[in-house]
Amino acid sequence: MANTSAVASSGKLAKPQLRGYAQRYVRRHLIGAITLSMVGAIAWKYLVAEPRKRRYAEFYSTYDVAKEEARLKSLGLYDNPFPFDD
Secondary structure: OHHHHHHHHHOOOOOOOOOOHHHHHHHHHHHHHHHHHHHHHHHHHHHHHHHHHHHHHHHHHOOOHHHHHHHHHHHOOOOOOOOOOO
8 A cells, every 4th residue: 555655646647658759769860870970971081081092192193113113123022924025
């Protein structure tokens, strides 16, 4: 009887709102996931991809293939299976 008096004194509990709960839950979390993924993609683009593109462009602007091939040959590290002698 002691338990019933505690429930009675607190009043009638409201029913939980379950209709449409799954849709609200999914919508809220889907919006959050899409937002976070967009923020992550933009951060990756400007913090990783763009600096990498700049470094590659800078490297290849001064890169000389013939000079590098000659350097590797002089070190004995380059062995071309199809030699092309002019």
